[in-house]
Amino acid sequence: MKKMPQSKLRKPHHHQPIHKKTAQARTDRAAWVAMILFAVLGFVIGYFASGGEAMPMIVGTILGAVAGYISGTMMDRSLK
DSSP: OOOOOOGGGSOOOOOOOOOOHHHHHHHTHHHHHHHHHHHHHHHHHHHHHHTSOHHHHHHHHHHHHHHHHHHHHHHHHHHO
């Protein structure tokens, strides 16, 4: 009579770890670049719209950075 294979007694496979950090670091740059560019654009728009007052420039910079982050993460998703 044949014996059934005893797979639980076999040694486990040793797989090499997959390093995806280089590919991820390359695609995550779009969010940072877009966030910085949009923040500068928001600052410039706030400066010209307010005539040099500080509060609209700060609001424009923050809103620009948020819009840049959102558009940058959308670009990152489309690149993956």
